[in-house]
Amino acid sequence: MSRIVGIDLGTTNSLVAHVEGGIPRVIPDTEGRALLPSIVAWTPNGVVVGEAARRQLARNAARTVYSVKRLMGRGYEDVKDELPRLPFAVTPHAEVVSIRINDREVTPPEVSAHVLRALKQRAEAHFGEPVEQAVITVPAYFNDAQRQATKDAGRIAGLDVLRIVNEPTAASLAYGLQRMAEGLIAVYDLGGGTFDISILRVKEGVFEVLATNGNTHLGGDDFDQAMVDWILADIRSRHGADLSRDAEALQEIRLGAEAAKCRLSFDERTVLTIPFERFTYRRDITRADLEALVEPLVATTLGPCRQALADAGLEAAQVDQVVLVGGSTRMPLVRRRVEELFGRTPHSRLNADEVVALGAAVQAQILAGGITDMLLLDVTPLSLGIETLGGIVSVLIPRNTTIPTLAKEYFTTSVDGQTTIDMHVLQGERELAKDNRSLARFDLAAVDPMPAGMPKIEVTFLIDANGILQVQARELRTGKAASIEVKPTYGLTEAQVEQMVEDSFTHAEADVEARLLIETRTEADTVINHVERALRQAGGIATAEERATIEAALAALQAARAGTDRDRIRDLTLELNEATAPLADRMMEVAIKDAVTSRRADRLLDNSENS
């Protein structure tokens, strides 16, 4: 069996990992970076992914897609509240939302496929051979449509997705491999866009998930948004400016808020500085300010924790270890609330950003047969049922049932000669069909015409180890398999995915080299853009000599950019950056009377190589 990699396809960042010499490791990019920002941008140069896309985000907000994980497997109704905040245009289809990029409609799985393809290429560059098989993680609380959308993304990216594995469970595997988990473990996973709590029993190499719960629409993104709203109001009162409709400014604020939030996990206070064209916004923010803003959001994670404990038949005090996963668990407030709930200090001995990818690599190694003493028994997070008379749901498979699992149900006809039977499959915990998540409508066709009530059709609902539903049917009198036409309520049809796989071959960048050239050019454009803006705003701050040096470096880069010599474009980009640095520093000093902190310099020079 060929090499299988483990991928953490995150809301904010994605990673790829593999097991080498019995130890799971993250595969870094050529610059040594482990995290790939889950951002995809359509630029005049082509599609760029990751850091290069992030750096030009504010400038190209309408064509730069971030946090697409929140749209995966979602319908318009699910996401309409947050659409006004997104700088890209989301087309409100009821079934599958899509994003309008120039004249094309791009679905969330296609966007995710770009991220996956970049990780695939990263792994291929590392191994020097093709990588075609992967284990991809999803939030434990992802429903069937969200899982299927993730699998589709893998296929579009040219990956055979051997397993969809739950993020908190993957994390527990990474801990388990290092013999750092035994007994009853609670994994609290708060990432960029999703929250999961899973309770596991780990015993003699068996990882048995007892219960899981969560919220697939809660994470660091929501904390950032709370800060953005607060900053917008502050700018309005202090500068009299309403930036709420300025897409570029909004993105600058969002990135600034996110960075300040991260700093406040380690510092008690920080200074947020955002230079705009007409003024520079500057504000002291304390950790207490941030905590007051996000407290209600953090509080909403506690209900699911209690529910998961109750479903597992456990009291909080029985839990032996509480493990924190996901970048948002770095916040001291989150740690405090978790500690209060479980009555024990939580830990994150393994890197909270990497542990899920490492666990995915462990699962990949199990599937490859390289690890035989570890076994994962996961559960389905949501109850599966069918709609019955009166719009009531009849549950076939309760939530927290160990997967794989199956249930059988029998159907018959109500009219003489009836040849099709339709059924409506749902996921969720509510009594009425309309309050649950519609998965699909199935048409059982090719029932031989018989008097009403004569056919006896056995339908098997099977949830596989990926947590994805498979349905089979047969007529018991004739023993004939009944064909089923599936109409997924949310998600792509088989034919649509096929088409996208084909398209991806036509549109795919020829090779890694081409992609890298595009990235390098896009980075050059970002720097050129910044420098041109700086020269316009510099006025008398720049000396004539300095201006000449910068303009020469600028011209050289512009000339090189038209060519295809990647190293040359890169070198000249760095040179231009260096040539402009002293001027940028002085501009910052002038803009802000107070001492310039190194962070703010970073902020202005966000095109520097290590940002």
Place this chain on the structure above:
Amino acid sequence: MSDYFTVFGLPRKLTVDGEALQRRFYELSRQHHPDFHQGAAAEQQAETLARSAQVNRAYRALRDPLPRVEYLIALEEGREVREGATDKPRAPRELLQEMLEVQEALEEAKAEGMSTAAAERLREERARLEERYAAEADAIVGRAGEWDRLMDAGGDRKPLLEWFKERLATRAYLRTVIDDLTAALGEREESHVSHRRH
């Protein structure tokens, strides 16, 4: 397909060693889980999947004492079993009478616009019913040994089976009334099927 007791190599008895059952569950999972059959032919993989699903279902049915009784009854009666299935309970007559009174009190409280005092009375009523609900479970599980002795001695199990059914029906009925009270009190009851371990 064999029944769940057979899957675990157990006799049809209600006293089960939980630890041994868990150990056996892990062993069977190691044999049949799809993770360990990734390289197999498609047909064999489908078989493994079905087998693994059966092991998981069997463990869930036998793991806790009360579901074990429910499964056993279904098995003895040759019924198709499905967890969470709402088998319309035939509760004892005196219980129905009593519950009718609770329902009447509930309707009255609703008609009066649910005053604080009325809500308080209903909460007390519900607490009382919750206690009975738990007591029913204890009573059922308390007679498990009796069933096992009948199995060993080859005695007539029918009366005990009927008794189990009646107690389970009572319990199901109590649950319905408790849920109705919770709904009327405006305290959201999320689940329509008990997912909790008993």
